[in-house]
Amino acid sequence: MTPILPLSPVLLLVFPDDQEARNLSLQLSAHYECVVANDAASALQIIATRHVDAVICNEELPDMTGSECLFALRTKQPATLRFLSGMAADSRSIHDALYVAAVYEYLRKPLIPDLVAISLKRAVEYNELASSYRRLSHELLLKSGNINITDSDESNPQEKFSDLFYCSRAMADVCNLAKQAAATDLPVLIYGETGTGKELLARGIHYHSRRQSQAFIAENCSSIPPELLHSELFGHRRGAFTGAISDRLGLFSAADGGTVLLDEIEGMTEHLQASLLRFLQSGEIKPVGSDRAHKADVRVIAVTNVSLEILVDQGKFRKDLYYRLKGIEIKIPPLRERPADILMLAEHFARSFAASLGKKYVGFENAAQEMLRDYAFPGNVRELENEVRRAIALTPNGEPIGPQQLSAAIRNNIEHNRVISTSELSGSLKEQVESLEKTLVSSALSRFHGNQSKAANYLGLSRVGLANKIKRYNIPS
Template sequence: MEEPGTVVIIARPGSDWSSSLEVLSERYAYRVVLAGSAAEALTTLSSIHVDLAIAEDNENESGGLDFLAGLRVSHPDIIRVYVTPKSGSMLEQTLAKAAIFQFLLKPLDAAQLGLVVERALETRELARRHRILSREFKISGGALMFAERKTALFRPESQRFEKLVYVSEQMAEMCDLARQAAQTELPILIQGETGTGKELLARAIHYNSLRRGSPLLVQNCGGMPDELLQSELFGHKRGAFTGAISDRLGLFRAADGGTVFLDEISEVSPSFQVSLLRFLQEGEVKPLGSDKVLHCDVRIIAASNRPLKALVERREFRQDLYFRLKGFEFEVPPLRARPNDIAPLAEFFAAKHADALGRKILGVSASVIDKLSNGEFPGNVRELENEIRRMVALARDGEYLTTRNMSPALLAAAPRERPGAGGFQPEGVTLKDQVESLEKQIVGRALARNHWNQSRAATELGLSRVGLANKIKRYNLVPSG
């Protein structure tokens, strides 16, 4: 699914962008995010994929231009457009240093701005396609001229859902559903191992929802005592407890009209679960030390690295709260269950950190991709990113990332098992018998890798829990030992 172009406008206080917003949003169908400051714009850039940034200045000001100049280093792929009341040779020299795509003079003409943005994004897309074709031919030629060097292979373009990068079918299906869920007002529950990208998915959902113009606030619930968590989310009155020297608004009221992301929701105490359930049911907020009950409109996105259904079965998590949270439920698969995503992620992180460190990296060699594909990555995508960041830091300008700079643990990883090779031996005479014997081995090894956690094994195999249970019964599989 192709996403519309995203435009961020850094507007000065008191500026009227209503006509431009209407043209960009309605006529061109771009997603437009209005930021009131450079800090707010940077927060947006860290949360969503942005194609073009527009900043403005008044006479004798340069804050907007300085921001765009900074983007040239921190986000070089973002196209930069400048709005200013002045012109002249000095301005043109300044704009050249900041690599501005185009500047427009005030008073701003909304139709002209729309045309500039359209042409800028067309130019960006043509440049992207040119890079892909140039890279394909360059690598093909290099392979003939330098047979001893194993260079990176040309790969199909990866898909993106904001900051989530993937090619695997599991992630594509999940992100397609997440796009649909974003348009609703239902709460969202995201589960998955640490480092899989649960917060990135939560941010993508918020910025693709009707609430994207309101705040997204984040609270990690892990390891926090009830009183402190109550204060952080519901707020408190001065003197409500020792150290409460002033009133606190609380995240729920601060995010009114927006979204609150509650990470590690599985760690909250039973008593706090009651408070959270009350909020989800009625939207009621009662600050600590106050007798007044307030109401606010907040969408909750919760995340857990432990399966809440299992906690409910063990009576460690309230069933009614679980059902309230799972308006939509997502399980982000671990990286080892989607090895096809390793290559595009590695290339994405290499480009990202090469830009951040000011390094010129030509790409990721095929030998590195092979070694990375063998890794188990218990830390998932976060661990992969740390590995690539380290390799970029050790690499020299103008070279590919090679196995020379890989960590010893990944270099020593044994090749990943693949169906039909490396230990999978079909049994039986007929084709049907041999196929079933291979399926039995694949399912059994997936269960063993996941320590017989059927939810994780089912996710890895692309099956439902019921489908996996049927295969376990059919092949009489039992835990070893």
């Protein structure tokens, strides 16, 4: 049987000079499948119909510049290695070509085939190593994460989407929508309370998309000053402002072909919102202090724990940017709305933390399970994770986790939320109703640690309605 030989990498040579292209093709054909185009239009037609591993493009073409051609090629196949060839007279023009065209290397003429072959080999190896590193890092993250895969109850089967584990119908719907979003290049807007796993869902979308071998970069829009955030995202040129001692690429350029996660997107200033909108519409990046723009093919995932729609109504967020970001909108339900996930996640966390401490895990006592199931977890999965970590640390080796290992907030929750029997009530009907109402309001405030917005939502009241009841019953808040 004839062995199947591995396919050679495809190299696209875009040169208006046929002789120059033929010389390179002859020298490189031993290791590459060389395809030749004499202008940008032909190159674009080739790359639209077949995969290309690398492209060497002449700086001047009959129909556009080499940089413009590489821009267009990059949007079609962002993972393709790009080289620009020319006779730049000074280092600054070479630097501009590298920065604007986002090429791997600038090849100065006259081209020496042996040196070109070395540059190509080095670039292909680097690209393979980078892809392997990203893949292995993701796999390592899954294996060393806070949740371990264990056998699931047949009546409540466990499922997973990237780092997210769940068994509830609500989360199944969320992850199914995320898988559909991953198959597109549309921007995604993820909404959810703190600790629900918004970044994990965003990573899952990236690693299930065609961009999985490219970079995933996250940035918190509220953690740094607005002027620095603009430079962080779009880059800057040396001397653009005080302290800009060197050029900065910017996250959008660094993530070319990949995904950028913008956390707490509501923290962006109006000026930054305008810049982001322009990038989403055109794909163009203009670094601070530069008079030239270049393009990047980046998928944007925005994350927030507040309603952008309300901020739009209040005039605090651009309506056009909101609709551009919500190409696909995904809302992650809080943990209290999917109680089926609580014990399943607690089991996962407990097994993982016990193993890391060298302890034998034997389970939760029934009373502890009931307390966990009945607690609202205002901090959601992150709070549950911390609660289980604490419980494992306090539980003697080989013993089940009991109520005594849980925090006071969870232990006291049963007392705060116990139902008042009619025998405990006295007075007129109005007095009994008011007594019960006061107890329920107090319980909700305690359950959500004084957070009136969450307590009002839990009770089905408006924020003003809850405030009126707090004042009426003189409830400490």
